[in-house]
Amino acid sequence: MNVTTFETKPSKVKINGTVFPVDETATKTVDPNAIYMNARQEWNERYGDYIAREHQWKKACFLMGAITLIAVSALAYNSSQSKFVPYVVAVDKLGSAVGVQRADVAEKPDARIIRAQLAKWIEGARTVYQDAGANRVNIENTYSMLHRGDAAFAALNAYLEKHDPFKRAKSENVSVQINSVLPISNDTWQVQWTEEVQSTKGETLSTIPYTANLTIATSPPSEEAILLKNPMGVYVTNFNWSQRL
Numbered sequence: 001m002n003v004t005t006f007e008t009k010p011s012k013v014k015i016n017g018t019v020f021p022v023d024e025t026a027t028k029t030v031d032p033n034a035i036y037m038n039a040r041q042e043w044n045e046r047y048g049d050y051i052a053r054e055h056q057w058k059k060a061c062f063l064m065g066a067i068t069l070i071a072v073s074a075l076a077y078n079s080s081q082s083k084f085v086p087y088v089v090a091v092d093k094l095g096s097a098v099g100v101q102r103a104d105v106a107e108k109p110d111a112r113i114i115r116a117q118l119a120k121w122i123e124g125a126r127t128v129y130q131d132a133g134a135n136r137v138n139i140e141n142t143y144s145m146l147h148r149g150d151a152a153f154a155a156l157n158a159y160l161e162k163h164d165p166f167k168r169a170k171s172e173n174v175s176v177q178i179n180s181v182l183p184i185s186n187d188t189w190q191v192q193w194t195e196e197v198q199s200t201k202g203e204t205l206s207t208i209p210y211t212a213n214l215t216i217a218t219s220p221p222s223e224e225a226i227l228l229k230n231p232m233g234v235y236v237t238n239f240n241w242s243q244r245l
């Protein structure tokens with residue numbers, strides 16, 4: 001059998017004297033990448049919408065689950081809280097109510113309480129007892145009216161380092177007599193007192209008058225340990241003291 005040679009783009013072929021037409025599309029080279037892209041496009045057209053909808057449903061389910069978890073947590077927290085609100089009712093001599101106030105909301109202490117607290121603080125900071133246990137309790141009560149980050153905290157630390165009450169107790173004791181506690185402004189008070197220093201035998205070594213200016217802040221306590229030592233939440237934020245001439 002004799003086969004003639006194809007032209008560059010033959011349209012006919014002659015075999016054994018017979019001419020046969022040639023399909024030009026059959027002679028074209030097929031690109032494998034085009035086949036892959038066509039198949040991918042076909043797959044996306046058929047199943048892409050289903051996959052997109054599935055992803056949307058998954059996102060919606062996760063969102064609903066998160067909302068449900070938050071709602072259940074909030075409900076559990078709310079149910080664990082006390083529904084009872086305590087009140088203090090003031091009555092007169094006949095038993096009639098003359099005042100009502102919530103017991104769980106502390107009000108700002110009045111001037112009388114602040115005076116008493118500041119007098120107590122000066123006594124605690126300056127008094128020296130012969131008994132080490134009494135000195136320790138005294139210092140703890142004094143620090144209960146200080147915040148660690150305030151200037152008063154650092155100033156009292158520096159004073160006690162130079163005037164250690166435990167070392168002083170070996171040779172002397174100091175008693176404090178408060179003379180006056182007066183307001184200078186809403187947050188600043190002046191305290192005057194007299195210190196009497198005695199030897200361990202009871203001999204008076206010195207009697208010196210002092211004055212101090214104290215800046216205060218009020219913060220109702222929320223912890224039981226603080227409530228027992230500083231129930232009204234009066235804090236000394238800054239102070240300076242010196243001998244009074």
